Structure formats: C-alpha cells, structure tokens
Amino acid sequence: MQTVNSSMQGKICMVTGANSGIGKATALALAQMGATVVMVCRDRARGEEARSEITTKSKNTAVDLLQADLSSQQSIRQLVENFQQHSIHLHVLINNAGATFSGRRETVDGLEMMFAVNYLAPFLLTHLLLDVLKASAPARIVNVSSGAQALGSIHLDDLQAEKHYSSMRAYGQSKLAIVLFTYELARRLQGTGVTANCLDPGFVATNIGQRGASLPVRLLLKLIWSFGTSPEKGAQTSIYLASSPEVEGVTGQYFAKSIPRRSASISYDESLQRHLWEQSAKLVNV
Numbered sequence: 091m092q093t094v095n096s097s098m099q100g101k102i103c104m105v106t107g108a109n110s111g112i113g114k115a116t117a118l119a120l121a122q123m124g125a126t127v128v129m130v131c132r133d134r135a136r137g138e139e140a141r142s143e144i145t146t147k148s149k150n151t152a153v154d155l156l157q158a159d160l161s162s163q164q165s166i167r168q169l170v171e172n173f174q175q176h177s178i179h180l181h182v183l184i185n186n187a188g189a190t191f192s193g194r195r196e197t198v199d200g201l202e203m204m205f206a207v208n209y210l211a212p213f214l215l216t217h218l219l220l221d222v223l224k225a226s227a228p229a230r231i232v233n234v235s236s237g238a239q240a241l242g243s244i245h246l247d248d249l250q251a252e253k254h255y256s257s258m259r260a261y262g263q264s265k266l267a268i269v270l271f272t273y274e275l276a277r278r279l280q281g282t283g284v285t286a287n288c289l290d291p292g293f294v295a296t297n298i299g300q301r302g303a304s305l306p307v308r309l310l311l312k313l314i315w316s317f318g319t320s321p322e323k324g325a326q327t328s329i330y331l332a333s334s335p336e337v338e339g340v341t342g343q344y345f346a347k348s349i350p351r352r353s354a355s356i357s358y359d360e361s362l363q364r365h366l367w368e369q370s371a372k373l374v375n376v
C-alpha cells in the first residue's frame with residue numbers, strides 16, 4: 091500500500107455521507123494519510139463508485155463501505171452491528187452526512203427529516219459507538235454543523251416542526267442542535283480520552299439540497315453553488331479536527347477555517363443542552 095503521508099496509519103476513521111461533497115473529500119484525505127476509512131453511504135452503488143475513486147487516488151486499499159440510511163434508526167443500529175462485526179476499534183467518527191429539503195418530510199420513525207438526518211442520526215450513531223471510541227482512546231468525534239446554526243433556534247415544544255415548518259427554520263434548528271449536542275457530549279466525555287468538536291465547513295459547492303428536488307430548484311442550487319468553494323477546501327476543517335496533533339485533547343469547541351470560533355450564544359446554555367439531550371435520548375431510545 092502506498093500513501094502520500096502516513097500520519098493516520100493505524101487509525102480507523104468512520105465518515106458518514108462519504109460518497110459526495112465534503113464527506114468524500116474528507117474520506118479521500120484521510121485515506122491519503124494512511125487511515126483505514128469506513129465510508130457510510132446511503133446508496134451502495136454511489137458508495138462503491140466513490141470508494142473506487144478514493145482507493146485509486148489514495149492508493150490505499152483499506153477503504154471499506156457500509157450502507158445505511160441515516161434517516162432510519164433501525165438502519166443506524168444495523169450499521170453499528172455490521173461495523174462491530176469487523177472492527178473493535180474506532181479512532182475518529184465524523185458525523186458529516188446532512189441534507190436539506192424544501193418541504194416538510196417525515197422519516198420511517200415519524201420524525202421531521204432534517205432533524206432526524208442532520209441531528210438525531212449523529213446523536214444515535216455516536217451513542218452506539220461510544221464504548222468502541224472509549225476503548226480506542228485517544229479518539230475524536232467531529233460533528234459537521236453549519237454557519238446556519240447562528241440563525242437557528244431550538245423549539246423544544248415543536249422539535250418536529252409540526253406546528254410551523256420552513257426549510258431554513260428546520261435546517262437551522264438541526265445545525266444548532268448538533269452544536270448543543272457536541273458541547274454536552276464533550277462535558278460528559280471529560281477524562282475518557284475521547285474529544286468532541288463541531289465545525290462550519292463554509293459555503294461549499296456540493297450536491298446538498300439537490301437529491302429529490304425539482305429541476306428548477308436543482309438549477310437554482312447549481313447556480314448558487316457555483317459561487318461556493320470546492321469540496322476539498324470545505325473539508326479542510328473536518329480533516330484538521332480528525333487528524334491534526336494541534337487539536338489533540340481539544341474538546342467542546344466550534345471551528346471554522348480550522349480556528350475555534352464562538353457559536354450562537356444560545357448554544358452555550360447548559361440547561362438547554364441537557365433538555366435537548368434528554369428529549370433526544372427518548373426519541374432514539376438510548
């Protein structure tokens with residue numbers, strides 16, 4: 091096996107949403123550093139195509155693919171079972187997968203789709219992998235949020251946006267929720283050797299919002315994204331948090347452009363962090 095540099099040799103890294111955009115660029119960079127990469131993808135064919143591209147470009151054959159629909163809690167539980175069948179270690183978990191939709195949709199579990207995919211899926215997946223991460227310490231959890239967290243609010247009385255729905259409101263809530271989760275998680279993980287940080291990748295030209303959208307919406311998004319930065323640049327902060335010795339032991343922070351930044355004021359409210367955690371735990375039965 092030949093790799094560009096071997097700084098992640100011996101590390102097992104899971105990246106969700108690894109077949110496209112920021113996740114694919116993150117998985118490729120980690121493979122180039124010699125990591126064993128576990129790609130989590132919703133669609134096996136799209137996942138295989140990306141895996142083949144990553145192994146060719148990185149010359150690293152230790153790139154595995156696990157299929158999961160992160161909008162389904164049963165699928166997330168199956169994913170963890172499948173992972174644990176062939177690995178007892180996990181050093182880096184990157185909760186990257188995310189989606190936006192213009193209209194309100196529900197998952198098979200009856201939850202609002204963006205809340206479920208962008209926030210509850212990382213919440214559940216992280217919980218199910220915590221023992222493996224602790225046993226592999228030092229280990230890192232990296233949660234991909236968004237600048238949209240700054241515009242978000244947590245509607246504890248309407249988390250599923252049943253009373254009021256708008257795409258920005260639901261996306262903002264999901265991306266703020268993952269920041270609150272990261273801070274609470276980091277506190278709960280103190281002393282375990284497992285860190286948890288979150289990040290804004292910036293404005294990046296990817297496929298987000300396109301899958302399942304109408305042709306006019308797809309064309310509009312393509313135009314908007316043409317002003318965005320490349321997925322490779324957008325992945326830099328994820329890669330930094332996953333691999334840099336500079337952030338060894340750093341936890342409970344929000345990063346943009348690989349620099350710690352302040353997130354929305356409300357995200358530091360520890361009482362809200364706890365309330366959201368408790369409601370989320372009930373929603374995913376952990």
Ligand SMILES: NC(=O)c1ccc[n+]([C@@H]2O[C@H](COP(=O)([O-])OP(=O)(O)OC[C@H]3O[C@@H](n4cnc5c(N)ncnc54)[C@H](OP(=O)(O)O)[C@@H]3O)[C@@H](O)[C@H]2O)c1
Pocket residue numbers: 106107108109110111112113130131132133136158159160161186187188189207234235236237290291292293294295296297298299301318
């Ligand atoms: N692009 C930006 O400007 C920007 C800005 C801020 C934050 N972000 C965040 O960055 C992350 C990566 O997004 P991206 O921009 O790289 O978009 P992308 O190209 O659309 O990639 C999103 C990935 O998530 C996967 N995914 C979506 N729903 C899923 C599900 N139910 N189960 C499993 N996988 C699912 C997608 O799989 P499919 O290919 O099968 O759909 C895809 O692999 C997201 O969390 C997004 O919110 C992006």
